[in-house]
Amino acid sequence: MSLAVFAASILIMNPETTIDLKTPWSDQVSQTAPHPEYPRPGMIRPDWLSLNGPWDYSIQDRGSEEWEGKQGSILVPFPVESKLSGVQKTLTAEQRLWQKRTFSVPEGWNGQNILLNFEAVDWEAEVYVNGKLAGTHRGGYSPFSFDITEHLTVGQDQELEVRVYDPTDDGFQPVGKQTKNPRGIWYTAVSGIWASVWLEPVPINSISSVKLIPNAADARVSLSLNLTGSAAGHEVKAVVKDGGKVVGRGFGHAGRTIPISISSPKRWSPDSPHLYDVEIELISDGETVDRVTSYFGLRDIELKTDEFGPRIYLNDEPIFTLGPLDQGWWPDGLYTAPTDEALRYDLEITKKAGFNSVRKHVKVEPRRWYRHCDELGLMVWQDMPNTPPGKGGPPWDRDWKKDNPNADWKPGRESDANFRHELTELIDHLVSHPSIVIWVPFNEAWGQFDTKGVTEWIQGYDPSRLVNSASGGNFVKTGDILDIHAYPGPATPDRQEKRSIVLGEFGGLGLPVKDHLWQDNNNWGYQSFEEREALADRYEQLLLGLMNMKGEGLSGAIYTQTTDVEGEVNGLMTYDRQVIKIPLERLNSANQFAYGAPPMRTVLVPTSEKQAQIWRYTTVDPGNGWTDAGFDDSAWQEGPGGFGTATTPGAVVGTEWSGEHIWLRRIIAIPQREGQAWLRIHHDEDAEVWLNGKKIADLSGYTSSYVDVPIKDQGLIKKGTALLAVRCRQTSGGQFIDVGFSEISR
Numbered sequence: 001m002s003l004a005v006f007a008a009s010i011l012i013m014n015p016e017t018t019i020d021l022k023t024p025w026s027d028q029v030s031q032t033a034p035h036p037e038y039p040r041p042g043m044i045r046p047d048w049l050s051l052n053g054p055w056d057y058s059i060q061d062r063g064s065e066e067w068e069g070k071q072g073s074i075l076v077p078f079p080v081e082s083k084l085s086g087v088q089k090t091l092t093a094e095q096r097l098w099q100k101r102t103f104s105v106p107e108g109w110n111g112q113n114i115l116l117n118f119e120a121v122d123w124e125a126e127v128y129v130n131g132k133l134a135g136t137h138r139g140g141y142s143p144f145s146f147d148i149t150e151h152l153t154v155g156q157d158q159e160l161e162v163r164v165y166d167p168t169d170d171g172f173q174p175v176g177k178q179t180k181n182p183r184g185i186w187y188t189a190v191s192g193i194w195a196s197v198w199l200e201p202v203p204i205n206s207i208s209s210v211k212l213i214p215n216a217a218d219a220r221v222s223l224s225l226n227l228t229g230s231a232a233g234h235e236v237k238a239v240v241k242d243g244g245k246v247v248g249r250g251f252g253h254a255g256r257t258i259p260i261s262i263s264s265p266k267r268w269s270p271d272s273p274h275l276y277d278v279e280i281e282l283i284s285d286g287e288t289v290d291r292v293t294s295y296f297g298l299r300d301i302e303l304k305t306d307e308f309g310p311r312i313y314l315n316d317e318p319i320f321t322l323g324p325l326d327q328g329w330w331p332d333g334l335y336t337a338p339t340d341e342a343l344r345y346d347l348e349i350t351k352k353a354g355f356n357s358v359r360k361h362v363k364v365e366p367r368r369w370y371r372h373c374d375e376l377g378l379m380v381w382q383d384m385p386n387t388p389p390g391k392g393g394p395p396w397d398r399d400w401k402k403d404n405p406n407a408d409w410k411p412g413r414e415s416d417a418n419f420r421h422e423l424t425e426l427i428d429h430l431v432s433h434p435s436i437v438i439w440v441p442f443n444e445a446w447g448q449f450d451t452k453g454v455t456e457w458i459q460g461y462d463p464s465r466l467v468n469s470a471s472g473g474n475f476v477k478t479g480d481i482l483d484i485h486a487y488p489g490p491a492t493p494d495r496q497e498k499r500s501i502v503l504g505e506f507g508g509l510g511l512p513v514k515d516h517l518w519q520d521n522n523n524w525g526y527q528s529f530e531e532r533e534a535l536a537d538r539y540e541q542l543l544l545g546l547m548n549m550k551g552e553g554l555s556g557a558i559y560t561q562t563t564d565v566e567g568e569v570n571g572l573m574t575y576d577r578q579v580i581k582i583p584l585e586r587l588n589s590a591n592q593f594a595y596g597a598p599p600m601r602t603v604l605v606p607t608s609e610k611q612a613q614i615w616r617y618t619t620v621d622p623g624n625g626w627t628d629a630g631f632d633d634s635a636w637q638e639g640p641g642g643f644g645t646a647t648t649p650g651a652v653v654g655t656e657w658s659g660e661h662i663w664l665r666r667i668i669a670i671p672q673r674e675g676q677a678w679l680r681i682h683h684d685e686d687a688e689v690w691l692n693g694k695k696i697a698d699l700s701g702y703t704s705s706y707v708d709v710p711i712k713d714q715g716l717i718k719k720g721t722a723l724l725a726v727r728c729r730q731t732s733g734g735q736f737i738d739v740g741f742s743e744i745s746r
Contacts, residue, residue: 020083021331021518021576025338029084035077037340039119039196040143041371042432043210044293047109051160051197052076055101059089062096062165074099076197079122079190082334090180091191093167099193102157112201113149113228119195119366121164122335123173128161138418140166140173140190141364141385142425145208147228166191169388172415174422174447176362176385177327187327187566190335195366203289205229207282212296212432213464216315219265221296223250224257227282231255235283240276242266247276254282267315268297268434270356273377275434297374297434301466303480308598309495309553312466312502314379314437321379321437321556322546322594323357324350324572325505328365329565331518331575335363344372345577346562351376353572354588356595359471359504359558362386362443364426373435381438381468381558382430384423386446387415419447423454427462440504442470444485451476471504481555487526490542490557491650491705492549502556503549507542508570511535511581516574518566525570526560527701536582538701543590545707548678548744550598557594599744600675601708604717605668605724607680607740609706612640612654616665619657626663627690627725633665643728644736648684650705651736662737664726670719675745677717678708683728684736690725691716702734708742717741 030036034052038044057074058067078085080097091097105114116127122140126133129151137144152158168189169179179186209226223238231254240248240260250260266274275295282290304313311318326346330337337343347369350358358373359381373380391412423441430436439458442448448470455469455478469478472485482499484491489506510525511532517523529535546557563571572587573580606613616636625631640654643662679689684702688695696711711717728737 021516023330023332023338023342023577025342026084026332028341029075029338031075034075034084035196035340037368039117039198040367042294042367043207045200045202045291047106048198048200049103049106051101051103051199053101055099057087057100058098059091059095060098062094064096067098067100067161070100074192076101076193077119077195078333078336079194080192081189082330082332082336084333084336084338090189091164091166091168092180093170097164097166097192099162099164100160102159103199104157105152105199109201113147113204113206114152115145115200115202116148116160117143117145117198117200118193119143119197120335120364121162121193122190123166123168123171124164126163128159128163130159131161138173139422139425140175141422143195143367143429162193164192169391172387172391172412173418174385174387177329182566184567187329188334194335202228205234205282205284206290207280207292209428210278210280210292210294210432212278212294214268214296214298214300214434216265216267216298216300219262219298221248221260221262221276221298222257223260223278223280225254225280225282227254233284234289237281237283239279241279242276262298265298268299268374268377269314270319270377270379273297273375273435275374294432295374296432299434301379301437301464303466303500308551310498310500310555311553312437312500312555318555319356319379320550320554320594321357321381321502322559322591323355323359323378323381324353324559325361325561326350326358327361327561327563327565328363328369329563329575331566340368342577343369346573347372347376347378349573349580349584350562351378352584352588354591357381357437357556357558358562359383359440361561362446364430367429367433370430370433370435374433378435379438380433380436381440381471382426382436383440383443383471384419384426386443387419389446391415391447415447416449419449420454423458424461427458431462431464436465438466438468438481440468440471442473445470445473448473452478455479466500468502468504486650486704487560488538488542488701489704490546490549490707491703492552492554495553500555501553502558503546503554504558505560506546506557507539507559508561509535509538509542510568510570512569513574513579513581516564516576516579517569518564518575523564523567523569525568528569532581536586539582539587540590541709543593544710547593548599548601548708548742550594551601551744553598601678602675602743602745603680603740604673604677604743605670605680605741607682607706607738608641608654609652609738613666613740614638615641615643615655617643617655617657618663619659619661621661622663626665627695627723628693629723631665636663636665642682642736642738644684645734648734648736650682650703651684651734652738653736657735657737660730662728664724664728664737664739666724667721668724668741669721670717670741672719673717673743675743677711677714678742678744679711680706680708680740680742682706682736682738684734685731686729687737687739688727689739690723692722693725706738708744
């Protein structure tokens with residue numbers, strides 16, 4: 001989200017009184033067994049034991065090596081800062097969080113190795129079983145496991161202790177939007193266990209991970225496994241089923257990739273998210289020693305060049321990826337949804353609203369979230385969480401890029417190593433989910449470094465997906481996608497020769513809903529509204545404008561955002577998920593404009609984008625009648641458009657205007673047209689437009705580029721000469737006005 005808006009808002013976004021928001025699932029959280037669902041849907045074993053529930057906790061000095069006594073109870077898997085954890089305390093860089101409980105190993109697991117699995121712990125975890133170190137892990141977003149068999153005591157309850165160090169934005173690790181000083185676009189910190197913990201029994205030689213990479217064009221999937229123990233002498237047998245019917249078989253050595261052909265193939269897509277089940281056996285000397293089940297979707301994602309330039313293709317067909325920016329935050333659980341039903345709810349609403357995609361923004365979810373996307377048919381742009389400002393990328397207290405136009409930031413060794421380690425784990429654990437179609441390593445230059453090197457590494461490590469190297473960040477000519485951000489927008493980058501162009505963030509339309517706010521005041525959006533009807537009208541206008549940009553080669557767009565988050569009120573839903581601000585039917589109808597064949601846009605009456613157009617103008621109120629053709633404007637000044645200040649985003653200034661109001665008049669020639677006429681305008685801020693004395697547009701707020709706005713009365717736009725009259729009002733920030741007409745046809 002926009003750093004410029006953050007910089008402007010930080011001056012007013014002081015900590016406010018936080019309101020006790022509850023989601024519909026807050027009271028459904030089990031106090032003994034929360035999140036009881038199996039956590040790893042891509043590799044399922046029948047025997048397992050959840051360790052979610054009440055644990056003891058203690059917050060101690062970082063240097064302390066002894067448990068200093070229970071300070072209270074914490075409900076795992078909710079982070080210590082969250083309300084649902086029962087604690088709501090902030091962990092500092094000088095402290096460690098100790099989380100502790102006992103457990104018993106089921107008798108039926110005797111003779112097998114016991115794995116202790118963590119879905120996510122933020123950030124550095126030391127795990128002890130019966131006082132012995134079982135292992136350590138760094139990384140706040142990746143699952144990890146330890147074999148604890150040798151640390152177990154037969155016939156007794158086992159003691160499990162997790163010590164967590166998490167400096168959040170005081171450290172050099174990826175943190176996303178976490179901060180110890182929440183304000184503006186930065187949210188409450190998350191520390192400790194924040195996703196499920198569980199046990200499972202496995203044989204000595206066992207399957208530790210499954211990788212399934214589809215090739216829809218060849219109706220094939222490639223299977224490869226990682227093993228615990230030795231692969232020597234082990235074989236793999238895989239059976240692919242479609243609704244219980246066998247449609248593919250594979251057999252091969254456990255250390256090799258096994259291709260499996262699929263009969264009567266059905267491709268995965270947002271319209272038909274078909275999934276295949278896979279039964280996988282690890283075999284030694286003819287005996288099955290381990291067995292897991294998995295699944296995959298048969299789909300291809302790639303770039304292809306057509307008459308609109310390089311575009312995103314799914315299964316050999318062009319597809320426009322439209323979705324919301326999904327932050328994945330909850331007022332009661334912060335990083336952790338209160339229940340699995342809640343986790344899925346946001347995605348179900350996204351689908352019902354007519355989106356086919358979702359951008360998971362600088363956060364990684366538990367793997368069940370991606371299973372829901374796979375089932376629902378939502379294409380995922382997956383961000384890598386960024387490192388804190390100044391730690392892994394350029395500092396924000398100066399325009400580093402302006403001073404170093406040909407350089408890419410070189411981070412410190414610690415932040416570099418942390419980022420690359422977690423990026424590798426991110427891809428390893430999510431690589432088999434068909435819903436993920438785009439990796440996004442950097443966002444808005446936050447922690448951006450070695451862009452070309454990181455991007456090319458991802459392309460080599462996972463060639464089955466596209467890479468959007470820097471969404472809205474410092475553009476380095478690398479990767480598959482060029483991505484800009486524009487608020488409220490929409491806007492499109494210039495067409496590229498080798499990369500698809502997308503709008504990685506736009507919209508941000510704000511509507512505070514009374515009794516559903518995180519804090520009592522200073523709530524904000526990129527453009528604010530007081531009524532839902534006005535919000536819906538503006539959303540429809542944005543989507544119509546977006547449709548027209550498809551003709552310029554735009555391949556995707558991400559609207560900010562799924563829900564309000566803390567002080568931000570620019571969500572399609574309130575933070576507590578209690579209110580959907582625009583009716584789903586209306587959202588769905590508006591979003592349909594983004595799909596289908598790209599329209600063709602031609603210039604009907606030129607703006608000053610390419611060549612300056614001459615206007616009569618005044619900054620003194622001209623009184624009544626100035627919109628009429630017979631009005632005497634001889635005393636007005638004459639100058640080239642557009643009018644405004646050069647620092648305004650997207651402005652093409654021909655005449656400087658820095659006052660509060662400006663009035664413009666221009667005689668135009670409208671040619672014969674066959675398609676629909678649209679107003680072509682860039683306004684900052686409020687603008688009114690008349691044609692031959694009749695008002696055709698009344699636009700509030702601002703745009704950050706030229707956009708096309710629908711005109712309801714097409715009969716007014718007819719061949720011949722006409723008077724175009726415009727008034728624009730400015731209050732603060734940038735300012736600009738320029739107007740013309742486009743013709744849109746399909």
